[in-house]
Amino acid sequence: MRGRPARRERLVFISPSDPPEDWRAAFAEAAPEIDFTVSRGDVVEPETIDWAVVWKPPHGALGKLPNLKAVLSMGAGVDHLIEDPDFPRHLPLSRVVDPYLTAGMREYVALHVLAHHRGLFTSAAEQRAGRWTPFTARRADETRVGIMGLGVLGQAAATALGAFGYALSAWSRTAKDAPGIACFAGMAALPRFLSDLDIVVCLLPLTADTRGILNGDTLALLPKGAALINAARGAHVVEAELIAALDSGQLSGATLDVFAEEPLPAQSPLWRHPRVQITPHIASLTDARSTARDMADSIRRVRAGLPPLNPVDVARGY
Numbered sequence: 479m480r481g482r483p484a485r486r487e488r489l490v491f492i493s494p495s496d497p498p499e500d501w502r503a504a505f506a507e508a509a510p511e512i513d514f515t516v517s518r519g520d521v522v523e524p525e526t527i528d529w530a531v532v533w534k535p536p537h538g539a540l541g542k543l544p545n546l547k548a549v550l551s552m553g554a555g556v557d558h559l560i561e562d563p564d565f566p567r568h569l570p571l572s573r574v575v576d577p578y579l580t581a582g583m584r585e586y587v588a589l590h591v592l593a594h595h596r597g598l599f600t601s602a603a604e605q606r607a608g609r610w611t612p613f614t615a616r617r618a619d620e621t622r623v624g625i626m627g628l629g630v631l632g633q634a635a636a637t638a639l640g641a642f643g644y645a646l647s648a649w650s651r652t653a654k655d656a657p658g659i660a661c662f663a664g665m666a667a668l669p670r671f672l673s674d675l676d677i678v679v680c681l682l683p684l685t686a687d688t689r690g691i692l693n694g695d696t697l698a699l700l701p702k703g704a705a706l707i708n709a710a711r712g713a714h715v716v717e718a719e720l721i722a723a724l725d726s727g728q729l730s731g732a733t734l735d736v737f738a739e740e741p742l743p744a745q746s747p748l749w750r751h752p753r754v755q756i757t758p759h760i761a762s763l764t765d766a767r768s769t770a771r772d773m774a775d776s777i778r779r780v781r782a783g784l785p786p787l788n789p790v791d792v793a794r795g796y
């Protein structure tokens with residue numbers, strides 16, 4: 479007598495913003511043995527789902543999948559998952575660490591640090607006013623750029639900025655020793671780190687410790703006229719206090735890619751603030767083809783009893 483054919487594994491894809499077709503094609507190549515299904519949150523036959531590939535799934539959705547074996551975040555940040563009180567915290571969780579994502583962030587940070595350093599926004603305003611107003615930018619080696627978060631993306635940004643000769647420093651949770659970078663670690667060192675910067679770049683994960691870390695008190699620690707670039711998460715910044723710091727001249731400008739609420743509401747004063755540059759959470763985007771390959775490797779590893787690639791420490795929050 480012939481045995482029953484083995485059940486094919488099923489993967490559910492949940493994202494409010496990523497086109498499922500790209501990911502379906504990428505998984506057809508990377509993991510043809512798995513059935514790819516798309517959901518907005520309410521999964522048909524939840525007991526048949528083995529793997530979840532997700533970006534901002536509705537709270538509670540993953541907790542309803544009784545046979546889920548691992549969660550694969552479509553982003554580098556996993557706050558979108560860990561914030562869910564019903565997130566299955568016992569399951570392996572992997573995040574994106576990918577050369578194309580890293581390259582995108584490196585480009586974004588270099589572009590905006592250079593723009594602040596070289597006064598691009600001032601030139602653009604002068605052009606709109608029809609004024610010829612020459613000015614001299616500070617030397618790069620006398621321009622102090624500080625990176626909050628010296629992880630995968632922070633290190634890549636630092637390497638790119640180092641090539642321009644900026645005076646670099648960085649702040650992380652645990653102590654680091656990085657050539658050419660003045661390294662600070664821990665909350666106690668945050669005031670010293672902030673007090674010696676012209677441009678601060680936020681590349682932190684959003685955790686209980688980092689939520690609201692850029693607020694009126696911490697922004698006041700920066701030298702007057704410093705600029706902020708936030709490419710991490712909107713909730714790192716207390717937006718009303720950022721606006722107050724811009725209005726008082728404590729900050730000369732801010733480049734913001736991420737916001738407490740996304741899309742940024744039409745009535746937000748940030749849209750029209752003369753010292754704010756806005757991008758719509760596009761600092762760096764996940765490459766479906768490259769990331770699906772890693773996710774397929776992670777799935778094979780979990781099947782074999784190993785941790786996935788790029789595992790997240792859920793208790794730590796990143």
Ligand code: NDP
Pocket residue numbers: 554555556579583626627628629630631632649650651652653664665681682683684685687688709710711735736759760761762763796
């Ligand atoms: P990593 O986990 O590689 O690095 C995180 C860094 O932050 C580490 O250096 C870590 O310190 C530091 N950190 C964490 N908590 C604290 C704390 N309490 N105090 C000081 N430092 C802390 O993350 P990535 O570099 O891969 O990504 C960073 C973030 O960038 C993501 O979480 C995501 O939110 C954001 N992102 C935004 C994108 C966009 O398009 N806007 C695209 C991709 C990512 P330590 O080294 O000591 O652990």
Ligand code: OXD
Pocket residue numbers: 552553554555556574762763764
């Ligand atoms: C990410 C993001 O975390 O795109 O990868 O924000």
